[in-house]
Amino acid sequence: MNIFILLSIIMLMPLCLAQDISVEKLLAYNQWSSQHQRVYLNENEKLFRQMVFFENLSKIQEHNSDPNNTYSIHLNQFSDMTKEEFAEKILMKQDLVDHLMKGISQEATHNDVNKEIQLNSKSLTLAASIDWRTKGAVTSVKYQGICGSCWSFSAAGLMESFNFIQNKALVNFSEQQLVDCVNPANGYSSQGCNGGWPAQCLDYASKVGITTLEKYYYIGVQQNCNVTGTNNGFKPKQWIYIRNTSNDLQSALNFSPVSVLVDASNWHNYRSGIFNGCDQSHIKLNHAVLAVGYDQQGNWIIKNSWSAHWGENGYMRLAPNNTCGILSSNLQVTA
Template sequence: MNKKFIILSIIMLMPLCLTQDISVEQLLAHNKWSSQNQRVYLNDDEKLYRQTVFFDNLQKIKEHNSNPNKTYSVRLNQFSDMTREEFVEKILMKQDLIDNYMKGNGQYNNANNESQMNSQNHTLAASIDWRKKGAVTSVKNQGGCGSCWAFSAAGLMESFNFIQNKTLIDLSEQQLVDCVIPANGYPSRGCDGGWPANCLDYASKVGITTFDKYPYYSHQYNCTVNVKDTNNGFKLKKWIVIPNTSNDLKSALNFSPVSVRIDASSWGNYDSGIFNGCNQSQISLNHAVLAIGYDEKDNWIVKNSWGPAWGENGYMRLAPNNTCGILSSNVQITA
């Protein structure tokens, strides 16, 4: 980085340094982070506010990582100039959509949904990771659109397609964002949030095309899918709801990855390790990811959609049992 630019940045931020007891080390950290994340703000007031939020998050990260009792580490990333409340509002699903779901307005109501499956009477593997089997596509980035539900569902279909047809292709999240909508009979709302189960029902009827034919734009547009294109994509036949127990999720993961809904309110700055930082007494299922396995200690392995720079190359390890509500709302393709 240009040395003159660094010095100039420090000089410009010295008033902030003096009024808020900010160190040169913190200023350099902000300058480096801002350059890496290509931050551009509307005006000086917003820039000053975002710097203040950044320094607060930087201090929290330092305190967290210095605590030897923590089982996971945190770090700076693309969300580090957001407060936790802003992160929840901008990146996760909208609360009113979640509230309607909890009232029953978004419950599964799909013709191709089978009855819930009980735990299978077969020996479970000590650990499983579908990445090692070549069944998981690369980590994507949903951007500023709350389309996690589409990424979770597309990832599920990509993996099942590989298991069934031995071909790994990227499917179109944008098609799901644009087409799994109220006008087509689904309560999902594009960048405000939605339900992976709606995607599965839609794909069982229409099919889903490939990413290259219908690429992702991080916004919701009109549904423009050409049904002929879905012939080269994927069309599922059946799917199930997984019962809410650890054994049932482990059993399902021995068959294929699983689309899961969780509370990601405290996930923003996750870096690595076994995450157990959710408030288990107040779970809001505001995010969807793809569970792709578990390790020898029963920690869940999940694929996120915030890009490979987040977490463990785009993945997270969650503590066992119902951490962050991972057992609450899960679906899997069976045919």
């Protein structure tokens, strides 16, 4: 038996025994496990998963009973995972992100043209709100699976939206190509399901091109790169990092959607509302998503890659300013 599961059972047992496991909770578990088609290795793992589920269910009920909370949480595909497991299986590895962050200063601008575009954005009259979904510039919500490949979805989404704005064609690009090909063998430090960097996807695509999802399906496991040549589809020409202020991110969003890095440690059971549940004193960037706009209250509109069953049909509204570190590392295609 997995030592992690065994130790976790020992730790969770007092919690399980201390609470009254009611018929309602058992019914909730049975309904949830049937809905999500859960099959476990053995009875010990099933017991462990049930205890994790009951603990998460109690936290959900407690949170949603507090009228002061600005967002609700609920059961979803992550409800039999501990917070630590969720980070390990779904989010990017922290040591890899820390390593990749060191290279940001060298990649801050792709060329001199981008610096000028960034400076000129200061003089824009910003829209009171903007939502690129209403303009038809955003593809449907996708699902990265049990793989820390969010960086490829963020980058692909960024290129999909820019391609629509530039060429009036909404095409699904291949995240799997990025997972397979943006790797150390091709000169990049991104590492498939362990995590990666959206800017490296743009650099790769600018040289090789990114093909369509239809031609290169997503499977959620890193494999050998399956493209050859340098003419494989859409090629971004220029991109920039956005300055770390709310005004600059809003300015950028008036041009197009923006790839952003966030701390998603507490995002796993989000359902709806304005999310403000990050520990702002200890931000750890571990997830890449696509900002597609902001509302009149300054809440950021976020497209995630955890399926349309998560959150608000796959989206989240994130509280204004630097909530969850959203202003830390923002990337935009400009040509």
